[in-house]
Amino acid sequence: xxxxxxxxxxxxxxxxxxxxxxxxxxxxxxxxxxxxxxxxxxxxxxxxxxxxxxxxxxxxxxxxxxxxxxxxxxxxxxxxxxxxxxxxxxxxxxxxxxxxxxxxxxxxxxxxxxxxxxxxxxxxxxx
Amino acid sequence: xxxxxxxxxxxxxxxxxxxxxxxxxxxxxxxxxxxxxxxxxxxxxxxxxxxxxxxxxxxxxxxxxxxxxxxxxxxxxxxxxxxxxxxxxxxxxxxxxxxxxxxxxxxxxxxxxxxxxxxxxxxxxxxxxxxxxxxxxxxxxxxxxxxxxxxxxxxxxxxxxxxxxxxxxxxxxxxxxxxxxxxxxxxxxxxxxxxxxxxxxxxxxxxxxxxxxxxxxxxxxxxxxxxxxxxxxxxxxxxxxxxxxxxxxxxxxxxxxxxxxxxxxxxxxxxxxxxxxxxxxxxxxxxxxxxxxxxxxxxxxxxxxxxxxxxxxxxxxxxxxxxxxxxxxxxxxxxxxxxxxxxxxxxxxxxxxxxxxxxxxxxxxxxxxxxxxxxxxxxxxxxxxxxxxxxxxxxxxxxxxxxxxxxxxxxxxx
Numbered sequence: 230x231x232x233x234x235x236x237x238x239x240x241x242x243x244x245x246x247x248x249x250x251x252x253x254x255x256x257x258x259x260x261x262x263x264x265x266x267x268x269x270x271x272x273x274x275x276x277x278x279x280x281x282x283x284x285x286x287x288x289x290x291x292x293x294x295x296x297x298x299x300x301x302x303x304x305x306x307x308x309x310x311x312x313x314x315x316x317x318x319x320x321x322x323x324x325x326x327x328x329x330x331x332x333x334x335x336x337x338x339x340x341x342x343x344x345x346x347x348x349x350x351x352x353x354x355x356x
Numbered sequence: 357x358x359x360x361x362x363x364x365x366x367x368x369x370x371x372x373x374x375x376x377x378x379x380x381x382x383x384x385x386x387x388x389x390x391x392x393x394x395x396x397x398x399x400x401x402x403x404x405x406x407x408x409x410x411x412x413x414x415x416x417x418x419x420x421x422x423x424x425x426x427x428x429x430x431x432x433x434x435x436x437x438x439x440x441x442x443x444x445x446x447x448x449x450x451x452x453x454x455x456x457x458x459x460x461x462x463x464x465x466x467x468x469x470x471x472x473x474x475x476x477x478x479x480x481x482x483x484x485x486x487x488x489x490x491x492x493x494x495x496x497x498x499x500x501x502x503x504x505x506x507x508x509x510x511x512x513x514x515x516x517x518x519x520x521x522x523x524x525x526x527x528x529x530x531x532x533x534x535x536x537x538x539x540x541x542x543x544x545x546x547x548x549x550x551x552x553x554x555x556x557x558x559x560x561x562x563x564x565x566x567x568x569x570x571x572x573x574x575x576x577x578x579x580x581x582x583x584x585x586x587x588x589x590x591x592x593x594x595x596x597x598x599x600x601x602x603x604x605x606x607x608x609x610x611x612x613x614x615x616x617x618x619x620x621x622x623x624x625x626x627x628x629x630x631x632x633x634x635x636x637x638x639x640x641x642x643x644x645x646x647x648x649x650x651x652x653x654x655x656x657x658x659x660x661x662x663x664x665x666x667x668x669x670x671x672x673x674x675x676x677x678x679x680x681x682x683x684x685x686x687x688x689x690x691x692x693x694x695x696x697x698x699x700x701x702x703x704x705x706x707x708x709x710x711x712x713x714x715x716x717x718x719x720x721x722x723x724x725x726x727x728x729x730x731x732x733x734x735x736x737x738x739x740x741x742x743x744x745x746x747x748x749x750x751x752x753x754x755x756x757x758x759x760x761x762x763x764x765x766x767x768x769x770x
Contacts, residue, residue, distance in 0.1 A: 230358070231360065232364075234425065241432075243510050244507075246440060247503050249437075250439075250443050250503055250506050252440075
């Protein structure tokens with residue numbers, strides 16, 4: 230078999246599968262997507278101290294349910310790459326990766342007294 | 357070696373080399389454009405070098421050309437359809453909490469955050485082959501897109517099957533068809549393929565190593581041994597199980613590897629990647645959760661018969677539920693070696709030792725054994741699924757082609 234033909238078939242197979250995959254999930258939003266959106270909405274000007282206070286002050290039950298996966302406050306005391314820390318935070322928080330319509334309904338950032346809070350509301354309670 | 361296999365191995369090697377180069381670029385703070393230039397130069401040089409040597413070691417097979425292409429195409433369509441069906445957005449748990457998360461960190465300036473204590477649950481000691489490839493392509497794509505890691509996972513899944521197929525079909529069309537059936541109708545292989553885990557990647561590098569070792573044993577060309585060693589090092593850079601595999605390759609092929617005429621070629625292929633792996637493991641990676649256990653009662657754990665029983669039961673369950681094709685291939689192979697009286701096959705020994713050694717980690721696991729077996733043993737078997745299918749089917753095809761089965765039939769008929 231010609232190498233070029235094999236490589237072409239392989240390329241077509243991968244591209245075709247990726248197209249099927251992206252088509253399947255077009256418009257579908259998981260909690261990771263929501264958190265990623267929330268992440269992009271965080272103002273760049275947010276300071277390190279605010280992040281620390283956010284992590285330590287929040288009292289959302291869902292937050293604490295997954296608190297073992299949430300970045301520890303000491304994490305955000307590291308300098309630089311604030312965005313990456315938020316990324317980590319968001320990734321860890323999205324551990325359950327549940328479909329939007331069953332559990333996580335909205336997630337947004339709210340500025341209040343210079344602290345950033347997030348809210349998660351559930352359509353139905355978790356077991 | 358068929359030219360088609362050589363081209364697939366070149367593609368796989370290029371992916372591996374790009375991951376190493378990307379990590380080198382991150383370490384040395386090279387601009388991304390320079391990383392790309394290095395990747396292109398190294399791939400170009402590899403093609404050039406192999407082109408000089410390949411004419412003597414590869415051949416173009418043109419017989420039954422059409423039917424082979426059609427068979428492969430059908431298998432691709434079946435797998436693509438199933439892959440899309442089984443896939444989930446952002447991949448499986450480990451994909452987005454370990455592999456793709458590490459890829460995200462390789463995309464930012466301070467990749468050492470991977471090893472931060474807060475990341476303990478995310479296995480910061482895991483090597484960076486898959487994250488490196490994902491990060492490189494995500495950066496090329498401009499921003500993080502959920503189908504980039506999926507496409508890469510699919511590429512490795514298709515590569516695993518195609519590598520074995522192109523090797524076997526050139527020996528025997530029926531054996532090639534059986535290989536396609538073993539892959540295309542193994543739903544577990546496809547499910548794991550689209551989960552975006554590193555196990556399929558590891559299986560791919562194991563298979564590539566086995567292919568090169570097979571051709572080395574047949575031709576004694578040291579190019580094959582050097583490339584096999586490079587793929588074994590790529591396996592080390594993919595998952596920690598790769599270290600076990602590479603060690604067994606070295607042990608079983610010790611005499612060949614350290615032969616004077618082979619040593620230079622092997623050094624050229626493996627020294628630089630090994631240095632990068634050592635830098636990562638010694639400077640950046642956190643200790644492995646199995647290795648850093650304190651107060652481990654090793655004697656007590658090793659003599660616990662109940663653990664052995666649990667591991668064996670779970671192994672049998674996984675094999676019968678998920679790898680029936682492997683059982684069948686192994687059975688056919690055992691029958692054929694008994695008829696042929698060729699009992700020793702180094703490649704089978706390497707794979708068996710790797711599988712057994714990896715199972716041994718369950719004896720010293722700090723976690724609940726049943727949970728640990730439930731969450732990972734099937735993937736350990738998956739890692740050796742495609743290389744085993746390769747060594748079994750090529751062994752059977754070789755014995756068939758040498759006419760032994762036919763002779764026996766002739767004798768019986770007479």
